[in-house]
Amino acid sequence: MSEVGSLRGVAGAGSFRLEIDLTLRAGEVVAVLGPNGAGKSTLLRTLAGLNPLRSGQVRLGGTLLDDAEADVLVPPERREVGLVFQSYRLFPHLSVTDNVGFSWRARGASKAQARERAAPWVRRLALEELADRKPRQLSGGQSQRVAIARALASEPQLLLLDEPLAALDPRSRTEIRSSLRQHLAEFPGAVLMVTHDPVDAMVMADRLLVIEQGRVVQDGSPVEVARRPRTAYVARLVGLNLYAGQHDSHTGSVALEGGGRLVATTEDEPLHGEHVLVTLRPAAIGVHRERPSGSPRNSWPARVEGLEQLGDRVRLATSGEPPAVVDLTPDAVAELGLQVGDSVWLAAKATEVLAYPDTAQADQPPPPAVSEWPAALSRAAGHARAAGDARGDLGAGLTLGHVVRHPRPGPRDAPPATGARGAPE
Numbered sequence: 001m002s003e004v005g006s007l008r009g010v011a012g013a014g015s016f017r018l019e020i021d022l023t024l025r026a027g028e029v030v031a032v033l034g035p036n037g038a039g040k041s042t043l044l045r046t047l048a049g050l051n052p053l054r055s056g057q058v059r060l061g062g063t064l065l066d067d068a069e070a071d072v073l074v075p076p077e078r079r080e081v082g083l084v085f086q087s088y089r090l091f092p093h094l095s096v097t098d099n100v101g102f103s104w105r106a107r108g109a110s111k112a113q114a115r116e117r118a119a120p121w122v123r124r125l126a127l128e129e130l131a132d133r134k135p136r137q138l139s140g141g142q143s144q145r146v147a148i149a150r151a152l153a154s155e156p157q158l159l160l161l162d163e164p165l166a167a168l169d170p171r172s173r174t175e176i177r178s179s180l181r182q183h184l185a186e187f188p189g190a191v192l193m194v195t196h197d198p199v200d201a202m203v204m205a206d207r208l209l210v211i212e213q214g215r216v217v218q219d220g221s222p223v224e225v226a227r228r229p230r231t232a233y234v235a236r237l238v239g240l241n242l243y244a245g246q247h248d249s250h251t252g253s254v255a256l257e258g259g260g261r262l263v264a265t266t267e268d269e270p271l272h273g274e275h276v277l278v279t280l281r282p283a284a285i286g287v288h289r290e291r292p293s294g295s296p297r298n299s300w301p302a303r304v305e306g307l308e309q310l311g312d313r314v315r316l317a318t319s320g321e322p323p324a325v326v327d328l329t330p331d332a333v334a335e336l337g338l339q340v341g342d343s344v345w346l347a348a349k350a351t352e353v354l355a356y357p358d359t360a361q362a363d364q365p366p367p368p369a370v371s372e373w374p375a376a377l378s379r380a381a382g383h384a385r386a387a388g389d390a391r392g393d394l395g396a397g398l399t400l401g402h403v404v405r406h407p408r409p410g411p412r413d414a415p416p417a418t419g420a421r422g423a424p425e
């Protein structure tokens with residue numbers, strides 16, 4: 001895919017600082033994920049020209065849009081950037097067709113010319129019957145289709161979507177997701193879509209960019225990210241237990257930072273002595289009343305901290321070394337007579353414990369305390385099941401990751417924003 005633009009530098013809002021080095025490629029859909037306050041909207045606002053960079057540059061289609069040092073700042077309306085917000089933001093006094101053709105009017109086209117430009121997009125987004133309506137006569141799903149048509153009709157080089165499906169009811173959400181997916185796949189420019197929903201990310205994106213605390217912690221294809229999560233947040237998103245530790249190739253095991261040791265499987269990389277991350281699927285962990293004997297190479301004592309029915313599974317939060325989230329069938333739970341507070345033994349085959357190099361790019365937030373698990377799990381589980389449905393290999397069995405890390409040096413201090421270019425908040 002060819003490069004259409006880039007953002008390299010430091011953006012900010014108030015005391016918040018976002019460090020980004022991002023290449024935008026033609027035809028690529030990038031889902032931007034991260035916890036609340038991570039900097040996702042700041043990234044979009046910076047690309048849109050609503051939030052000037054503090055240092056560095058934004059380029060799009062060979063044009064320099066933002067350069068603090070050279071005092072270049074192309075305003076939002078002169079950027080070839082389309083924007084779709086969660087809250088639609090249609091022009092209330094304009095009809096559906098005139099909303100869709102708005103960017104052409106803004107560029108000086110006549111009303112008739114703008115309507116001509118709008119017509120194919122009104123058709124593609126199945127808005128013909130609503131073409132003469134005003135926004136107040138539309139449902140949420142219809143309004144968002146108009147907003148998407150309006151953004152696409154402007155033929156931008158970069159399309160920015162800020163949680164485009166978040167305000168929709170589940171039915172409209174499913175419908176618009178599938179329509180949006182098709183239009184994004186056909187869109188020739190670059191797309192950045194902020195979402196909190198792994199399903200949206202897995203279904204629509206070619207690449208996931210995960211931001212935490214103003215820094216990119218993971219950037220890769222959905223399959224890569226799901227296979228090798230790098231932080232507790234990402235592990236939760238894709239449904240895996242995650243641990244950090246040190247690999248010992250003599251024993252084939254990993255000494256975990258939070259305590260405990262797991263015999264692990266590695267791919268081809270030489271890992272001896274290295275800091276590694278280790279994943280373990282919750283459904284791959286067996287629960288026993290007594291210490292298991294025989295085959296599983298990993299077994300450890302644990303305490304059941306939480307029990308929750310999630311669809312056709314029961315999810316256990318356990319403390320121990322290591323703590324783990326475990327998925328069982330209701331039959332197995334009944335057979336074992338499991339209750340919160342019970343002491344159990346957990347077991348996992350070495351082939352289910354996958355170790356890979358820890359090439360952390362940023363400071364990590366601390367893992368949630370065990371006492372927070374049930375609520376966190378329940379929220380996460382909804383995403384996971386849907387993600388699993390949407391793309392079989394991903395997110396099936398989302399659970400809470402657990403990473404223990406040593407602190408790393410913090411980011412450099414932000415340079416002061418230059419006077420005239422201060423963020424217009």
Ligand SMILES: Nc1ncnc2c1ncn2[C@@H]1O[C@H](COP(=O)(O)OP(=O)(O)OP(=O)(O)O)[C@@H](O)[C@H]1O
Pocket residue numbers: 013014015016034035036037038039040041042043425
């Ligand atoms: N105008 C502002 N002044 C000061 N701080 C701000 C301003 N706007 C945003 N911030 C802060 O910048 C950080 C990043 O905000 P941002 O909206 O980019 O996060 P986000 O990842 O989009 O979060 P969410 O998922 O909650 O929408 C937050 O800590 C936020 O409080």
